Amino acid sequence: MPGFRDLLPLEAEILREAQESLLAEMRRWGYRHVITPLVENMDVLDLGLGIEQRRRLFKFTDPRGDVVALVGERTVPVARLVAGKLRTAPLPLRLCYAGPVLSTDEGRFQHRRETYQVGAELIGASGPVADAEVIALAARCMEATGIRRYQLDVGHAEFFHGIMDAVRLPDDVKSSVRAALAARDFVTLESLLEDTPLKSAEHELLLRFPALRGGPEILQAAGGLVRNRRSEAALAELARVRELLVAHGIGDVVNLDLGAIRDFDYYTGVIFEGYGPDFGRPVAQGGRYDGLLARFGRPAPATGFMIQLDLVSEMLTRAPRALALPRLDAALAWTGSGLTTALRLGSTLRLFGMRAVVDTQSRSQAEAHAWWRAVAAANLVHCLTESMVSWSAKGRRTRRLPPEQVAARLAGGLK
Amino acid sequence: MTPEDQVSIAVPTGVLLDGALALLAKSGLARLSAEELGRQLLIDGGALRVILVRPTDVPAYVDHGAADLGIVGKDILWETPGSHYELIDLRFGGCRLVLAVPDASGFNGPQTWPPMMRVATKYPRTAVTWFEARGQAVEVVRLHGSVELAPQVGLVDGIIDLTATGRTLRDNRLRIIAVLGSSTARLIANQASLKTRTAAVQSAVSRLREASGHAS
Numbered sequence: 038m039p040g041f042r043d044l045l046p047l048e049a050e051i052l053r054e055a056q057e058s059l060l061a062e063m064r065r066w067g068y069r070h071v072i073t074p075l076v077e078n079m080d081v082l083d084l085g086l087g088i089e090q091r092r093r094l095f096k097f098t099d100p101r102g103d104v105v106a107l108v109g110e111r112t113v114p115v116a117r118l119v120a121g122k123l124r125t126a127p128l129p130l131r132l133c134y135a136g137p138v139l140s141t142d143e144g145r146f147q148h149r150r151e152t153y154q155v156g157a158e159l160i161g162a163s164g165p166v167a168d169a170e171v172i173a174l175a176a177r178c179m180e181a182t183g184i185r186r187y188q189l190d191v192g193h194a195e196f197f198h199g200i201m202d203a204v205r206l207p208d209d210v211k212s213s214v215r216a217a218l219a220a221r222d223f224v225t226l227e228s229l230l231e232d233t234p235l236k237s238a239e240h241e242l243l244l245r246f247p248a249l250r251g252g253p254e255i256l257q258a259a260g261g262l263v264r265n266r267r268s269e270a271a272l273a274e275l276a277r278v279r280e281l282l283v284a285h286g287i288g289d290v291v292n293l294d295l296g297a298i299r300d301f302d303y304y305t306g307v308i309f310e311g312y313g314p315d316f317g318r319p320v321a322q323g324g325r326y327d328g329l330l331a332r333f334g335r336p337a338p339a340t341g342f343m344i345q346l347d348l349v350s351e352m353l354t355r356a357p358r359a360l361a362l363p364r365l366d367a368a369l370a371w372t373g374s375g376l377t378t379a380l381r382l383g384s385t386l387r388l389f390g391m392r393a394v395v396d397t398q399s400r401s402q403a404e405a406h407a408w409w410r411a412v413a414a415a416n417l418v419h420c421l422t423e424s425m426v427s428w429s430a431k432g433r434r435t436r437r438l439p440p441e442q443v444a445a446r447l448a449g450g451l452k
Numbered sequence: 453m454t455p456e457d458q459v460s461i462a463v464p465t466g467v468l469l470d471g472a473l474a475l476l477a478k479s480g481l482a483r484l485s486a487e488e489l490g491r492q493l494l495i496d497g498g499a500l501r502v503i504l505v506r507p508t509d510v511p512a513y514v515d516h517g518a519a520d521l522g523i524v525g526k527d528i529l530w531e532t533p534g535s536h537y538e539l540i541d542l543r544f545g546g547c548r549l550v551l552a553v554p555d556a557s558g559f560n561g562p563q564t565w566p567p568m569m570r571v572a573t574k575y576p577r578t579a580v581t582w583f584e585a586r587g588q589a590v591e592v593v594r595l596h597g598s599v600e601l602a603p604q605v606g607l608v609d610g611i612i613d614l615t616a617t618g619r620t621l622r623d624n625r626l627r628i629i630a631v632l633g634s635s636t637a638r639l640i641a642n643q644a645s646l647k648t649r650t651a652a653v654q655s656a657v658s659r660l661r662e663a664s665g666h667a668s
Contacts, residue, residue, distance in 0.1 A: 317517020
């Protein structure tokens, strides 16, 4: 089926490891793992998603006649959970999740309709300290997966809203301006703004949107241009968030981006995106969405982010030091009554954390060596009787030993 | 892929190539001849890497980040919207996307159109959107070349095609009854390049902006 694919052992291993390191980092920050279903009732999703997002859902009716959908993102289900089953849990709540999401549209890049997301949500806390926590967590998460160079661009939805309030334009032109910005079409934007007689500092800011980024100096520069309270408050908040990110120890990977273009109907405050090296699109996206929880009947400020696990593992797969599948430590072959020895030895080695595979059929010495090469394990232990095994390792001569001694040496070699 | 301070730009083959190379020369970013580029397809010139691709492929190179910047006709962007930034109207390669019918046809304004209009075009997406916005039912026949021929042999009522001078239309006894839009060459940018390699990319952008006749 187009847009769906199998992940073979190497890819699956990289993806799983990246997912585990992300969840482990989130847990280290006190975020609790929740698992929400793959299917949600449309009534729930309608509350939280925009028209375009709803259009892209795989929908069907269940036998009771309810319209249900496969989830396209997992923040809305988490919000449902916080306002529902967790409504008595005191706020703030720190939750994280991992799982596949589906879309009827094939993505613009990889033509995938099933992708994997890992995310964290901090619900019930407002203000720069909470914003900075989530951004710092996103940074540490990218680090935890093994991405070597990354950066985070931090902006503010209110900066944009303030400008749109202040800019003097007829309503219809304003909505065209919004549409042009959403489409990142600055040629149309320029012609819309050129045709209007009243030029203000806000006009200038809109035109320079893609270039409004840099270090803390950009806040000063923008502060000198805006003359509206919403944007000014946003700049002050960003300045504070930046200070806190420096305190978190990630000041050097943070840029300020006042021209970030995101879904401004959804985001209400600080927003951010994470980029990896040489990758044409963001790997992590997040921000403050204070309006969502109220739609589920438990008004609460909230912020969070999501990491595209597919992109992370693609980055890792393409990394200069390509990852290899972890090797099997021992291949346990057997002959006749050696089977019970092989089973016992397998259990022992696994207790020591080794990867051991036991053969499914009795083999001669030569057959065992062929099988060993096929499974590519570090050691071959051919169990001959209940008390004697033949142990081979690459570059060493084969030795006959009691199984206990082989177990002890293999386990000792681990150290 | 691209070193930190090098900016890559996708340049289209075809009618926009000469204008694109003239602009690159004027901006001082690269001085290349069409022959030179046609031979190599990829030229690494220190601060700038120029990649020659088919016009319809420019957005793909830019959206995927294989090129930081791209020069592309607006007509292509109508058909393949993407995640790139459309930054500058480069003010060359001007042409219009028009609806044209045979000289002898009775079709003029929308009131004269049949209940179901049949048109041939290389721009199906743009055509459908345009007719839909006007409440006109349309059947689009997607062709890849010589669109002008289609109405003459009775395949369709009219065509939607690009025209710069209108000469090809006149030669094929077609007349324009509506203009869907006008197109010029645009500079597009990858969304991440603007953020991860800001200094180098922005500097190239402002040089191209100046060279294309915009106030800096």
